[in-house]
Amino acid sequence: MRQQREMARADAGSLRQRTARMEVETGPRRFHDVSAAVDGWLGEIDAGEGLLTVFLRHTSASLTIQENADPDVLRDLLDVLDRLAPASGSYRHGSEGPDDMPAHIKTMLTGASIAVPVLNGRMDLGTWQGLYVIEHRARGHARSLTLHYLGT
Amino acid sequence: MRQQREMARADAGSLRQRTARMEVETGPRRFHDVSAAVDGWLGEIDAGEGLLTVFLRHTSASLTIQENADPDVLRDLLDVLDRLAPASGSYRHGSEGPDDMPAHIKTMLTGASIAVPVLNGRMDLGTWQGLYVIEHRARGHARSLTLHYLGT
Amino acid sequence: MRQQREMARADAGSLRQRTARMEVETGPRRFHDVSAAVDGWLGEIDAGEGLLTVFLRHTSASLTIQENADPDVLRDLLDVLDRLAPASGSYRHGSEGPDDMPAHIKTMLTGASIAVPVLNGRMDLGTWQGLYVIEHRARGHARSLTLHYLGT
Numbered sequence: 373m374r375q376q377r378e379m380a381r382a383d384a385g386s387l388r389q390r391t392a393r394m395e396v397e398t399g400p401r402r403f404h405d406v407s408a409a410v411d412g413w414l415g416e417i418d419a420g421e422g423l424l425t426v427f428l429r430h431t432s433a434s435l436t437i438q439e440n441a442d443p444d445v446l447r448d449l450l451d452v453l454d455r456l457a458p459a460s461g462s463y464r465h466g467s468e469g470p471d472d473m474p475a476h477i478k479t480m481l482t483g484a485s486i487a488v489p490v491l492n493g494r495m496d497l498g499t500w501q502g503l504y505v506i507e508h509r510a511r512g513h514a515r516s517l518t519l520h521y522l523g524t
Numbered sequence: 525m526r527q528q529r530e531m532a533r534a535d536a537g538s539l540r541q542r543t544a545r546m547e548v549e550t551g552p553r554r555f556h557d558v559s560a561a562v563d564g565w566l567g568e569i570d571a572g573e574g575l576l577t578v579f580l581r582h583t584s585a586s587l588t589i590q591e592n593a594d595p596d597v598l599r600d601l602l603d604v605l606d607r608l609a610p611a612s613g614s615y616r617h618g619s620e621g622p623d624d625m626p627a628h629i630k631t632m633l634t635g636a637s638i639a640v641p642v643l644n645g646r647m648d649l650g651t652w653q654g655l656y657v658i659e660h661r662a663r664g665h666a667r668s669l670t671l672h673y674l675g676t
Numbered sequence: 677m678r679q680q681r682e683m684a685r686a687d688a689g690s691l692r693q694r695t696a697r698m699e700v701e702t703g704p705r706r707f708h709d710v711s712a713a714v715d716g717w718l719g720e721i722d723a724g725e726g727l728l729t730v731f732l733r734h735t736s737a738s739l740t741i742q743e744n745a746d747p748d749v750l751r752d753l754l755d756v757l758d759r760l761a762p763a764s765g766s767y768r769h770g771s772e773g774p775d776d777m778p779a780h781i782k783t784m785l786t787g788a789s790i791a792v793p794v795l796n797g798r799m800d801l802g803t804w805q806g807l808y809v810i811e812h813r814a815r816g817h818a819r820s821l822t823l824h825y826l827g828t
Contacts, residue, residue, distance in 0.1 A: 376717045376823065380695040384536055384688055387826075389675065391532040391573055391641055413528045421695055423729055423824050425575055425639045429650030431591045437788045438780065439735040444768035445780055452761065452781050457604065464596035476590065476597055477604050484589045484653070485639050487729045487789050489695055489824040496822050498733030501788070518648050519528065520575050520641040522539075522674065522826065523693065536688055541827060543684040543725055543793055565680045577727055577791045581802030583743040609756065616748035628742065628749055629756050636741045636805070637791050670800050671680065672727050672793040674691075674826065 379491055380421035382524045389522045390417045396515045398433065398507035403446040406517075407503045411494045413519055422490045422523010426503065429516045432475035433507050434482040440502030453478045453508070475508035482506060490523055531643055532573035534676045541674045542569045548667045550585065550659035555598040558669075559655045563646045565671055574642045574675010578655065581668045584627030585659050586634040592654030605630045605660070627660035634658060642675055683795055684725035686828045693826045694721045700819045702737065702811035707750040710821075711807045715798045717823055726794045726827010730807065733820045736779035737811050738786040744806030757782045757812070779812035786810060794827055 392413060398404055410426060428435050439445045457477035465473045486503065488495045495503065505515060544565060550556055562578065580587050591597045609629035617625045638655065640647045647655065657667055696717060702708055714730060732739050743749045761781035769777045790807065792799045799807065809819055 376696040376698045378696050383692045388535045392528040392530050394528045427641050442769050448767045448769050463600045465600050487639050487791050489731050489822045518641045540687045544680040544682050546680045579793050615752045617746050617752050639791050670793045
């Protein structure tokens with residue numbers, strides 16, 4: 373393991389926080405790259421160095437960070453989620469349609485909250501990383517996210 | 525994607541942090557809704573706007589945010605976890621009983637840490653979201669959580 | 677549920693943040709315990725009470741908190757990840773080798789970001805918890821992490 377390298381520091385007087393609500397119109401069963409929209413908000417609030425938390429306020433869609441280069445990766449990931457939570461599975465919960473319980477399972481396996489350090493006013497993602505909302509339902513929805521920033 | 529809408533802002537002078545330990549007595553293989561207990565603590569410390577981090581200090585129980593309406597959803601999720609990590613599986617690690625290794629697997633797939641923005645003194649959960657501790661062992665335990673709040 | 681017990685508090689004047697980049701040289705398909713290195717950084721920056729966020733800047737390796745006692749647990753977890761994302765699976769994405777798409781799947785199921793409260797200058801992990809980077813590729817890599825600390 374190599375030495376750590378300091379990237380930023382800030383003391384009490386320069387810290388502040390901002391919270392915003394963002395809505396994403398999703399399409400059926402697909403990944404939506406929200407990286408540019410989130411970085412856009414960081415620009416609007418003139419963020420410097422800090423911590424961004426993205427929280428999705430739903431239980432049949434989720435958040436993930438994944439490869440943003442080859443769209444086939446995202447298609448394969450959707451297939452895998454279908455295999456882990458098949459629509460043809462036998463579930464107790466069925467009142468909201470056959471795609472609802474698989475959507476809850478997929479959300480449990482991927483999560484609703486991601487924290488990302490912010491450097492130079494942008495999420496400090498790796499070269500191939502994108503931040504995605506995954507819509508698990510068979511129809512698109514208006515999905516609500518809360519963005520929280522704490523930093524300079 | 526629609527415009528972002530600001531919900532809260534705070535500057536350096538008004539930020540503070542609080543950390544607490546919370547214990548949850550679990551029952552065997554089940555979901556425990558801790559949303560009210562966590563919001564109760566936010567009330568006690570007079571939280572306003574900020575960020576809450578919930579951390580579970582164990583490797584055979586985990587945290588998730590899931591639907592709080594139909595209890596059948598939680599039963600189905602337990603079944604799915606059993607299917608992904610069967611008690612009848614063939615594992616090297618068995619010294620702590622046949623339910624221990626499946627519990628570690630379920631913890632890896634769901635996680636031990638969740639960050640949730642706080643607005644108006646409560647977790648900014650969606651209408652159908654609840655915060656759950658999932659006990660994966662075949663017997664109940666006293667589970668220890670650390671709650672961290674940073675905000676106004 | 678028992679009463680919450682306050683562990684730490686701090687007001688605005690004493691809060692500060694630090695961000696660092698850390699590199700980890702991984703070996704093929706294995707868990708790397710980075711707990712000591714991360715706690716070492718917290719010592720270097722003289723951290724007190726606060727929140728640590730660890731973020732991995734890759735999509736074919738991931739972060740998890742798991743048992744640090746019996747190494748068989750980690751071997752079993754690698755087997756389970758192979759079962760959930762078999763190298764022999766049929767995937768669209770194959771241009772980076774047969775181990776690449778399984779690595780993305782494993783990353784989606786485990787995650788790239790973990791937040792851990794800090795008490796007395798160390799991650800507030802449970803007795804049996806360790807923080808791990810999981811290398812999912814068939815060869816080792818230099819993996820880059822961002823560490824963010826906010827607290828006293």
